[in-house]
Amino acid sequence: MGLLVYEPVTSSLPADIITPILEQLADRRDLGRCALVNSVFHRAAIPLLYRTLDVKTKRQGYESFIIVHPSKTLLRRPEYAKYVRYVRETATVGFYEPKLISDCRKALRMCINLRSFTWVDDAHDTINDDNFLAYLSILRSLPRVIELIIRTSAGISDEVWSKLTEFTGLHKIAIWCLHGKARVLQGWSEQLGSSLTHLELGRCAGSATVLVLVLSHLPGLKTLRLKGAPSNSIPEILSVLPNLVSLDTEYLGAGRIFNDDQPAASLRELTVRTSSVDLQGPPNLWPWIASLIPRPSLETLKLHTFSTQGDMSMPRMFLLDLAKTHKHTLKHFNVNSVQLTLQDIECLCTMFPNLETVSCSLAWCKDHNDIKNAIANGHNLRSLQLSVHWGRGSFAVRSRFNDEEAKEWMLRENSRLRQVGLGDTLYIGKWVRKPTTDGKTTTLEFEVLRDVVQDSWI
Incomplete structure (x- = not known):
């Protein structure tokens, strides 16, 4: 993107006008160029540049990586730390550049306005908790953290889970694990009921009764994403979440659909993911979807489907029934x-x-x-x-x-x-x-x- 700026004009513009314009820039390199234009652009661009900090991993050779981490810049310019709102850390740093870990932790402690922390660990067969536990200790000392996002392959150990359950006042939690125990906030949901509004659980294998019980402690949830949850449990989950407006879930097959008890939630956005060997879709898919949205409320319907026979078809009757209820909202x-x-x-x-x-x-x-x-x-x-x-x-x-x-x-x-x-x-x-x-x-x-x-x- 080319950026042409005239100094006499821009030097007299207040930063609060420039900031909304610079927020439209998707490329950080463009923000970096803006920060060099003059003092006014610098004041507007720097908070945007340091709002989100991410680790960059570049491959060098077959088994070697170069880690590009923003902690070095923050330690040189500590005044920038107050602008940081989102941080993404990865276990890769400790594996390939262990000397960087100390700087990473020092930099994180400086981010007193941090709101969201993401941890990524792609190790498939081992759980190395020491680094993550150190980050959790630092996060406990930062007063404004309201989001925790965890993506691991090997799973979450009992020790880490015990530390996680000490966090209160969170607004968003996302846990995505391929292996290990299915963590569905057992022992944690009771402490989050008054604050949590956004929840993502990437592995809900296990008892549907436990899942419903855990979610019943979170009546303030507005956005929920579930992977692996039994389809028969979804209507019951909606009955205990009266404020839920967005649901993203899978359809894994359900038995007979009963419409006696309508969900308490009035969904505005519904995303369903499913697969089938039949072009008509899995049995009961369409009446199951209808049972989740029984009253006028739906604004967005998203379906992510797969069929071994080609693109799945949609019954005309489903469209007609959808129109009866959501004609003026969809x-x-x-x-x-x-x-x-x-x-x-x-x-x-x-x-x-x-x-x-x-x-x-x-x-x-x-x-x-x-x-x-x-x-x-x-x-x-x-x-x-x-x-x-x-x-x-x-x-x-x-x-x-x-x-x-x-x-x-x-x-x-x-x-x-x-x-x-x-x-x-x-x-x-x-x-x-x-x-x-x-x-x-x-x-x-x-x-x-x-x-x-x-x-x-x-």
Whole structure:
């Protein structure tokens, strides 16, 4: 990204105006350049540069790594430590650069405004707790830590778990372990009931009764992500979490669906992950989803599915039942690997007037004009992304879809569409200001940009 800055202008701008602009920069190198412009930009860029600190690991040779750690900079410029809010540490540092550990700990102690700490340990067969336990001791002395994120392969030992349960007042906990004991906050949830709002558990193997009991101590939860939780336990979990608005879980198969007791939670966002050998999906999948959202509330539905036979299909009756309850609330329908028909898409755009995004697989299409007609009633539709299974002999037709056709879709009457993705090509439309031919004034023009979002097999 090129950055052109004029000193006479920028030197008079207050930092509180520049900061929201610099926050849009995704590349840290651009922030680094901004910090060198002048004193005003420096004051705005430095807090953003040091808001998040991460360890960089670069491979050198077959078994050698170079560790790039921000602790050295903080020890040289301790005044920057007050800007740090998020830190990610990894066990790799202790394995390849043990001499760095002391500096890492010193730097962490200086981060008095730290809010979130992430620990990553990719060792598959051993648990080396000494380093992590030292970090936990430091975190206990920092008054503003409200998030703990732990990702380990070998699991969490009893000693580490005992130290973790000493933390109170946390707002977010995420625990992702491939092996070891399934930690579902046993003995810890009672202390977190008044504060915890975000929970991720990456391994919920074990008793569904224990899981429900643990979560019943956390009535303030708003966001919950579970991996491995028994599907039959999800409705009961929702019944003890009245404030939950976002759920991300797996469907592992459930028995008969009962609708006698409705969940207390009114979900606004639901993400379901599942797989099947059947194109119709696992048995009871669709009534199970419906049982989780029995009242008008759902704004976003996401399905991540896999079928050995191809893209999973969605029953039309599920769409109709969904519309009966969530007609005026649903805004985002993102089911990338689920196959819909043109009639299904037309049904979506007609029955959900507030729909803003649709992302799915399209079962069969002969002409892109058919898609245009199917979305005609989507007056609030802003983004459409389709993986299209084109009909035989339609290559020449679909190859004619270009920037101008995308522009026509976006600018037709009552359309708010600004993003169209067909297969591997993404079209993004926006209004831009351009100078007139005389160079004295400017005019607004609608421009469509094209990009390739993934490799194409065609």
